[in-house]
Amino acid sequence: MTLRTNLFPDPNVANTIFKCVPMLCTVDFPTVSGFRWLRATTSGSGDIYAQYQLTGVDLPRAGVYHIHAICYAQGSGALFRVYAGVGNGFTILHETGIADNETKVIDADITIPANATQLLIRVVPPSTVGKFILIREILLESKSTYATAVGGGGFRASSPATPCHSADAAHRDGDAR
Template sequence: MQRINWFPDPLITGKLFAEINNGAAKAVVVADNKNWLRVTSTATGDNFGQFSLSGGLIPPAGTYHVHARVYAQKAAANFIVYSSVNSSWKQLLNKPVADGQTLTVDSEITIPEGCQHLLVRMQLGREVGLIGMMSEILIESADTYDKAVGGGFRASSRGTRCHAIKAVRRAGDVR
């Protein structure tokens, strides 16, 4: 089975537009030689930054492995994945990130039949000045995900398949 990362911009290069609410600011920053989406709260209230997938960007219904690197500063934050079917939203994943912590998210989600929208969100607290960041986002079929060979990260997108035949060549960076 071919490995596919359904998230269209895992390296946060700007291919996919990041959405924010009115109480947040966004920027792409480089840390640890990686691009990160940084969301900073600029007002009190519901503060978040997210990527929205719809139409042909949504994976077929099934079980998927979600991988991401996330960071929170000045307060805890949450990495959340939501799905929408017929305008009814459901939380598929919610990973808390402690203040000052960089965390690797490795979890499974089930995308429901008829999913019309998928949100990958960094949710901040309600105070001003909080920061949350996310990078290296992967949504790969649980059937093809293999952590021993670096997961499916760097498969780039549905348009970029993992080509290596020998596992030795794939270790740590699937290409």
């Protein structure tokens, strides 16, 4: 039996205890077709983004992980990025572009270095004021427990409070707790 755990602290994008930090954009949390999204809408110019910062007890240990998310962009030039804070700088662990009017499933392996002090999960909306990027179903799971045989993780993976076992993961509905 393989224990699978989503290490992302806010899998339901509730923005209650674990908050998204916006820069030069507005953030809201609409529900569309039954799914809750984080929407980052450009409101200025410069280094525009919305991000989650995993530090301290929320920072996974060094190792190989699988990152999953679903993104949609209205406008061109949107990005999904994952950074590791190392020393006084940041290293990009993963980057995916999202085209105008595109829904993209992000599935990538990342390696968190041993000397990382934080992990940033960032979305960059298009640079045009009023355009936006949406993100949902954020999953950060140890690569060793990421099970493609049961759907490859994603929304079937559990929240931090509810580990799911590979034997019953296929029977879970959404992000059931």
